[in-house]
Amino acid sequence: MSYLAVIVAAIAQFFLGFLWYGPLFGKTWRSLMGVNQQSMSGGGMGKTLVWSFIGSLVTAAVLRKLATMVGTHSLGGGVALGAMVWLGFIATVTLASVLYEKRSVNLYVLNNGYQLVSLVVMGAIVAAWR
Structure with missing residues (x-):
């Protein structure tokens, strides 16, 4: 397993989360959650970010292992793997x-x-990291 690939993928997910729930859709997300910017700036955010990043590392490591197990070593294969994991596990479970x-x-x-x-x-x- 390439540990550097796992770290880079985790950083990418973390940065994407910053963009998604910040400048891109932060206002919409806060509205849907019923929270405001002031309530989000309270203590404990550092702990939340650390645990989120640990979760990103675990996700990246599991995806890397899955890619290896199914023999996916290309960009397109990795895209398909990520989409299938989302459809089979995330979209269906969170639908509940x-x-x-x-x-x-x-x-x-x-x-x-x-x-x-x-x-x-x-x-x-x-998947594509060599």
Whole structure:
């Protein structure tokens, strides 16, 4: 396993999350969540960011292992792997929050858009890395 590929993929997901939930869709996300900028600036954000990055590292390592197990070592194969992981595990599992918890469909779409894009990017990085 290329540890550098895993680290780069985790950084890419982390940076994409910053963009997605910041300048790109931050205002929409906060509105859908019912929070404001002031309530988000409280303490504990450092701990949240550290745990988020650890989660990104785990995701990248698992994607790298899956890519190796299925013999995917190309950019296109990594994109397909990321998309399939999203469809098979993320989109379906998080759909329960809409169906059973009556969460917002718009929030589901926003969050799952991020998950799809981040998994595709991570899959491409870890599969194509030599």
